[in-house]
Amino acid sequence: MAEVVIVGSRQEAGVLVADEIARLVRARPDAVLGLATGSTPLSVYEALRSRLADVDVSRVRGFALDEYVGLDPAHPESYRSVIAREVVEPLGLDPERVQVPDGRTAGIETAGEAYERAIVAAGGVDLQILGIGTDGHIGFNEPGSSFASLTRVKTLTPETRADNARFFDGIDEVPRHCITQGLGTILRARHLVLLAFGEAKAPAIAGAVEGPVTAMLPGSAVQLHPHVTVVLDEAAASRLQRADYYRDAWANKPAWQGL
Numbered sequence: 001m002a003e004v005v006i007v008g009s010r011q012e013a014g015v016l017v018a019d020e021i022a023r024l025v026r027a028r029p030d031a032v033l034g035l036a037t038g039s040t041p042l043s044v045y046e047a048l049r050s051r052l053a054d055v056d057v058s059r060v061r062g063f064a065l066d067e068y069v070g071l072d073p074a075h076p077e078s079y080r081s082v083i084a085r086e087v088v089e090p091l092g093l094d095p096e097r098v099q100v101p102d103g104r105t106a107g108i109e110t111a112g113e114a115y116e117r118a119i120v121a122a123g124g125v126d127l128q129i130l131g132i133g134t135d136g137h138i139g140f141n142e143p144g145s146s147f148a149s150l151t152r153v154k155t156l157t158p159e160t161r162a163d164n165a166r167f168f169d170g171i172d173e174v175p176r177h178c179i180t181q182g183l184g185t186i187l188r189a190r191h192l193v194l195l196a197f198g199e200a201k202a203p204a205i206a207g208a209v210e211g212p213v214t215a216m217l218p219g220s221a222v223q224l225h226p227h228v229t230v231v232l233d234e235a236a237a238s239r240l241q242r243a244d245y246y247r248d249a250w251a252n253k254p255a256w257q258g259l
């Protein structure tokens with residue numbers, strides 16, 4: 001079962017996860033990080049700045065979850081640009097060692113396979129940061145995605161396009177297609193860290209953590225993974241039936257157990 005940690009704020013969540021990532025990088029200087037974009041992980045990246053300031057990150061590798069298809073890579077909201085701006089530059093990572101799926105239309109047929117090969121060649125992802133969509137997607141694996149899926153092109157749902165319109169000049173500017181790591185790809189990572197904040201995420205989180213495992217709620221794939229940490233604020237946790245148990249387990253966690 002996933003370990004569910006309910007914290008007071010997204011800043012507190014950022015500190016908790018950043019501490020774990022810093023611990024990982026100290027122990028394994030060539031750690032492979034799975035990087036999410038969107039609003040959710042920003043507090044993690046923010047907290048990582050000070051925590052990695054005195055750590056050698058020259059060998060750290062990173063793989064983004066997804067990218068829009070057909071959006072100019074230089075567009076400020078392409079995930080290539082977002083990862084450069086929010087992660088690579090502030091943390092001082094080597095840009096050559098951080099990859100984002102190639103969403104350019106020329107060669108898109110083989111971009112998924114190439115990305116899978118690159119992840120395997122790097123030795124797989126050690127810690128994968130995840131957010132969740134209001135429709136339950138992780139990565140851009142929209143409802144109905146196969147649990148065995150690997151990196152490939154998907155069509156975004158109207159709900160996801162509406163949610164992401166805030167990053168663009170309106171919904172019409174949001175690309176319709178994306179290239180995303182599959183649920184199968186995500187499940188190969190050694191540690192999944194799923195974060196969610198705010199009331200709007202509460203139904204998706206309740207379904208992902210406590211609902212049936214179903215392709216209709218792709219986030220429920222985390223129930224198939226042996227090492228998952230779910231970090232929530234009170235609002236995102238508000239529909240969990242077993243919240244008291246999760247709080248009790250966290251408050252009484254043996255000191256020798258890591259995250």
Ligand code: F6R
Nearest residue numbers: 036037038039040131132133139
């Ligand atoms: C981003 C990603 C998505 C987002 C999700 C939540 O790389 O894969 O699954 O994590 O859409 O987005 P935010 O965090 O903006 O609410």
